[in-house]
Amino acid sequence: MLMTVMGRDRSASYYGELAGVRALITGLSPTCGVDVARKFADHRARLVVHANAHAPEIDAVTAMLAESATEVKLFTDACRDSDTAIRFAQTAAQAFGGLDVVINLIPIDASETHGCASMSDVEDLVAEKLNLPVHVTRIVANRMRLTLNEGLVLNVMTLPAPRTAGEAAFAGIARQALAAVTRGEAAHWAPQGIRINAVGPSTTQDDEGASLASENDIASLALYLASRPGRSLTGQVFDAAGIARGGC
Secondary structure: OHHHHHOOOHHHOOOHHHOOOEEEEEEEEOOEOHHHHHHHHHOOOEEEEEEOOOOHHHHHHHHHHHOOOOEEEEEOOOOOOHHHHHHHHHHHHOHHHOOOEEEEEEEOOHHHHOOOOOHHHHHHHHHHHHHHHHHHHHHHHHHHHHOOOOOEEEEEEEOOOOOOHHHHHHHHHHHHHHHHHHHHHHHHHHHHOOEEEEEEOOOOOOOOOOOOOOHHHHHHHHHHHHOHHHOOOOOOEEEOOOHHHHOO
8 A cells, every 4th residue: 555655646646535624733843744734735724733832934834834725723832741732732623623634743853862871761752752642642533533523643753764773773662652652542543433543763774665755755645544545544654764864
């Protein structure tokens, strides 16, 4: 399936049924998620966009999205702990009366991993990165259940391609945590028709095999999973190898 999706001509990848879809994108920054948001905006989506901090560059991205999206709402909540993450998730879940698609962007910069001196440090960093996506996933999925809406949550974790055994080990731990969350939530929400999928970091020092090569690829995959052809897929973890070379 993955190679079929990625083998399409991206310029022809348009899903008419996604016009007006209500989509939340968290973790957006000028260097991460712009292509994803733009793809949904091009489908005339109603966008809820979350950035970790307010900046002129974010205003510029929002203005660009507003040119093609049906509507755009911007939030710049820091969401540094569970309480603030829950409050934001509750607010976002009710935007536009509910949501159909959620894309949680979880970029981890190489500088963040260099400060991890122990397994406890690694686990703390991964838990911190998953804090907002987990709360958003559960709260939005519950809102979908209450409104009888069959939707999609896609959690996208990206890391620079591993160059050392230590970096590969970190990527492995992060991917395992993401996979556990994804598959657990997918099994929990499957009876309500709510799909939970993920894109996880590569754990090898090469990019061989079926993997997503750029943020544009991730955007195309997100559109596919949100569309009718992708609605049979849940609990899947796709490989984000090569993202460090092509963008977030």
